[in-house]
Amino acid sequence: MRKQFGGLRVTDGLHLQVRPREVHALIGPNGAGKTTLVHQIAGTLKPDAGTITLDSLDVTALPVSARVQLGIARSYQITNIFRSLTVIDNVALAVQARRGHSFSFWRPVQSDTALRDEAATVLDRLALTEHALRPAGSLSYGDQRLLEVGIALATSPRVLLLDEPMAGMGPQESSRMVEMIDGLRGQMAVMLVEHDMDAVFRLADRISVLVYGRIVATGTPQEIRRNPEVVLAYLGDEEIA
Amino acid sequence: MNRGLIAVIVAGLGLLVLPMVLVSMGQGFYLGLLTRIMIYALAATSLNLILGYGGMVSFGHAAFLGIGGYAVAIAAQHGIGTAWVAWPMALGAVALFATVIGAISLRTQGVHFLMITLALAQMVYYVFVSLRGYGGDDGLSMSRRSSFGWEAWWPTRGDTGFYYLVLALLALALLCAHRLVRSHFGRVLIGVRENEARMSTIGYPVYRYKLAAFVIAAVLCGLAGVLNVELNRFISPSVMHWSQSGMLMVIVIVGGLGRPWAGVVGATVFLGLEEVLSHYTERWQLPLGLLLLALVLARVAGWRLPRDTGKSLQHV
Amino acid sequence: MLWIEQLLNGLQYSLMLFLFAAGLTLVFGIMNLVNLAHGSLYMLGAYSAATVTALSGSYAIGLLGALVFMGLFGALLEIVLIRRLYRQDHLTQVLATFALILIFNESVRIVWGVQPLRYDIPAALSGSVSIVGDLRYSAYRLATIAAGVVVALLLYWMVSRTRVGMWVRAGASNREMVQMMGVNVRRLFTAIFSLGAVLSGLAGAALAPLMSVQVGMGEEVLILAFVVVVVGGVGSIRGAFIAALLVGMVDSMGRAWLPGLLGAVLPAHIASDLGPALASMSVYLLMAVVLMVRPMGLFFPGAPSLLPKWLRRHPPMAANAAPGRASA
Numbered sequence: 001m002r003k004q005f006g007g008l009r010v011t012d013g014l015h016l017q018v019r020p021r022e023v024h025a026l027i028g029p030n031g032a033g034k035t036t037l038v039h040q041i042a043g044t045l046k047p048d049a050g051t052i053t054l055d056s057l058d059v060t061a062l063p064v065s066a067r068v069q070l071g072i073a074r075s076y077q078i079t080n081i082f083r084s085l086t087v088i089d090n091v092a093l094a095v096q097a098r099r100g101h102s103f104s105f106w107r108p109v110q111s112d113t114a115l116r117d118e119a120a121t122v123l124d125r126l127a128l129t130e131h132a133l134r135p136a137g138s139l140s141y142g143d144q145r146l147l148e149v150g151i152a153l154a155t156s157p158r159v160l161l162l163d164e165p166m167a168g169m170g171p172q173e174s175s176r177m178v179e180m181i182d183g184l185r186g187q188m189a190v191m192l193v194e195h196d197m198d199a200v201f202r203l204a205d206r207i208s209v210l211v212y213g214r215i216v217a218t219g220t221p222q223e224i225r226r227n228p229e230v231v232l233a234y235l236g237d238e239e240i241a
Numbered sequence: 242m243n244r245g246l247i248a249v250i251v252a253g254l255g256l257l258v259l260p261m262v263l264v265s266m267g268q269g270f271y272l273g274l275l276t277r278i279m280i281y282a283l284a285a286t287s288l289n290l291i292l293g294y295g296g297m298v299s300f301g302h303a304a305f306l307g308i309g310g311y312a313v314a315i316a317a318q319h320g321i322g323t324a325w326v327a328w329p330m331a332l333g334a335v336a337l338f339a340t341v342i343g344a345i346s347l348r349t350q351g352v353h354f355l356m357i358t359l360a361l362a363q364m365v366y367y368v369f370v371s372l373r374g375y376g377g378d379d380g381l382s383m384s385r386r387s388s389f390g391w392e393a394w395w396p397t398r399g400d401t402g403f404y405y406l407v408l409a410l411l412a413l414a415l416l417c418a419h420r421l422v423r424s425h426f427g428r429v430l431i432g433v434r435e436n437e438a439r440m441s442t443i444g445y446p447v448y449r450y451k452l453a454a455f456v457i458a459a460v461l462c463g464l465a466g467v468l469n470v471e472l473n474r475f476i477s478p479s480v481m482h483w484s485q486s487g488m489l490m491v492i493v494i495v496g497g498l499g500r501p502w503a504g505v506v507g508a509t510v511f512l513g514l515e516e517v518l519s520h521y522t523e524r525w526q527l528p529l530g531l532l533l534l535a536l537v538l539a540r541v542a543g544w545r546l547p548r549d550t551g552k553s554l555q556h557v
Numbered sequence: 558m559l560w561i562e563q564l565l566n567g568l569q570y571s572l573m574l575f576l577f578a579a580g581l582t583l584v585f586g587i588m589n590l591v592n593l594a595h596g597s598l599y600m601l602g603a604y605s606a607a608t609v610t611a612l613s614g615s616y617a618i619g620l621l622g623a624l625v626f627m628g629l630f631g632a633l634l635e636i637v638l639i640r641r642l643y644r645q646d647h648l649t650q651v652l653a654t655f656a657l658i659l660i661f662n663e664s665v666r667i668v669w670g671v672q673p674l675r676y677d678i679p680a681a682l683s684g685s686v687s688i689v690g691d692l693r694y695s696a697y698r699l700a701t702i703a704a705g706v707v708v709a710l711l712l713y714w715m716v717s718r719t720r721v722g723m724w725v726r727a728g729a730s731n732r733e734m735v736q737m738m739g740v741n742v743r744r745l746f747t748a749i750f751s752l753g754a755v756l757s758g759l760a761g762a763a764l765a766p767l768m769s770v771q772v773g774m775g776e777e778v779l780i781l782a783f784v785v786v787v788v789g790g791v792g793s794i795r796g797a798f799i800a801a802l803l804v805g806m807v808d809s810m811g812r813a814w815l816p817g818l819l820g821a822v823l824p825a826h827i828a829s830d831l832g833p834a835l836a837s838m839s840v841y842l843l844m845a846v847v848l849m850v851r852p853m854g855l856f857f858p859g860a861p862s863l864l865p866k867w868l869r870r871h872p873p874m875a876a877n878a879a880p881g882r883a884s885a
Contacts, residue, residue: 042442068444082435086553093432097444102425103453109428109554116554133553155444298648345845349852352591352647352791356783357848360841363780367837374826483780487593487655494652524667530659537653541645 001050010036012213023190025200028210034193038163042074043067071158075149083137092119094154126150142173159189166196260401276404278512279411280468285492286504287461293499295454296434298355300486301362305459307481309335309466317383324387335463343455369478380477499548563813569698571805572705577760578785578797580753586792591650594657596775602758603765607676616679631754635747662772674770784844796856811839
């Protein structure tokens, strides 16, 4: 794929492959173009060249909502939830989105027990059940980040794009998030963009390294750790435990 | 039975007996004012749907008042005097116009949307001004109200009978709006208001829902337009001037934007004020403008009423 | 040679429309403010010019007085009220400025009454000038065209070539940064709003002798100005200019020719209604067409250029520039 803004090539001949149900981490120095890539896969930005294929279906021309219906969901680096709605309503909206159309005008949504139960199940997974009826904006930062991921999760995706889910989190909150993502293993493909190296090395089945708009290496965590180019370009000469 | 429901029932009963009380007191004139208030309550409720619940700032909503009204008046001029034909025709025309206007405008957002709805509605206004065959600037009158065929036992052509017709329709519309807001569709609408970008990234084809809401609100407003022309047996293009759309917005805001009774409360306060103030001065829009400005500045200073986000899914 | 006269009329209207819309697009593009009361400034310009002219007996003093008054009034309005609205959402701004329309309209009715005011073309310009062959054209209208062109050029020069213009453009995208660089953003915004008021007032005063001075004159032009701003791209002076030309021409020529054209093709009783209707609609049809191709307007800041690559001076810019920026 290729994407440029003016004279700046943000995505430069990038090839990336994510396998079904694997956790694939994307790391790279700041400004490497990671968020731009997430935008292009999710559909909020159109690449200048290249294609995006989901299970051999070309989705490059599809709008965002269509991609979500096919199973590509994303969470945001800057929390983007429905702050005035309750926590459970946040999740329920996402669940509702996947159940065909919502052109039902008369029946109250409160009577939709199936919807309610599915939303409750997602909240359980996020360990946010106790906060279900609070306005989402009143949650702590860490809980909001969990909800952020939860909304994407509630659309039952095949591919979950997580854009720095642990951004701004302390160690305790981060480990909750890591636990949660670990629990998703094997149920869907997860593309995890992160800076938190502990989390990355713990969660990832494979890692790709993005530098200046292209992937310079892909492999298992062990392979990446030992790759001299990667160590030089990105990790510096830090000792990785 | 909660307090809210009791209050509604009491108010409803009051409205039911009011005509008889007024007529017996010789104050039959006020029937016309009350009917007018109810018609504007209907129009404002329809605007509240897209503005208050959907967050779409449309400045052309009054156009639908005009299209609905003119359709009935024009039909009457061509000899169609029965409501069973004229009214559905009018609502159909409104739905058609709304689909076209909405399809064009909803491709834009925010201020662009505001300006485009404004411009398109004004276009409709100018079209009717230039239709000299149908009165043009001077307006079009109807010799008699459309008939339903039940005038023997429900004289809807008379003032009292018409009052009850409007009351019944308003109650029905309020019920529909109430159900709509709490339905799956209503949740989507509220979601679009709260965070439109996120709605599309969780998989909603937002444009379609906005368009549906736009048309529904337009048809409700068109009904108000129909009732309006039947009430006055007269309509002129001024009813759809953009300043009328502005007034509708003011009514909704005064009544509590995004809350269920905004239309009713707003229309009562606004038209009531207009009635009272115009006894003192012809320049009643001045105190109105000052009041509105004060309201807005209060809002700016932070005195905001919480918006209706509906009851949350109860979690067992 | 009727068409030359109509062309010039269209040009004159376009230029005045540009002056009026320029203030609107600047205020909107830089301060992100929707100002419905902009039409009221147009009206006040006409009323103050008419009044000062009547009091002083001189057209020139009347015009000058009006401009000074509008500048001061605009600044006062901005300081007292408008600046509180910058950080608010557009709906709030719409409501507040709508309230202002009500207040201004009624106040004008109270002070000056409901009858239109008398405001004549000055004697010096009341004749006609020969332009091409033996075609003569109103001197006053020619003067208006000349004034419009001069002001447009001055405006363009100011926004794109001066330091103040640069501050204006920078202040839109990053207030805090500009403040830290020592520019007094508050005063800058007051100045911009005041400038917009002067331009509107000028347009109002210039067109008033040709139309009429009455309450509500501003609202008529306001809609057209909105169309100009939307078609041209919010915040773009160049866009406003091109769009004003388009809109003004389409409107004037449409009104002049469409009824006649239709009359040639359609039976008379249909054409006599449809003609004026279509003429009024033509501007909005233009807007709808433009917006279908370019939903953000022709020249919104950051738009890819309309010229083919080999004619462009600058490289194409990013397609997703944030709104709230002004450009030349």
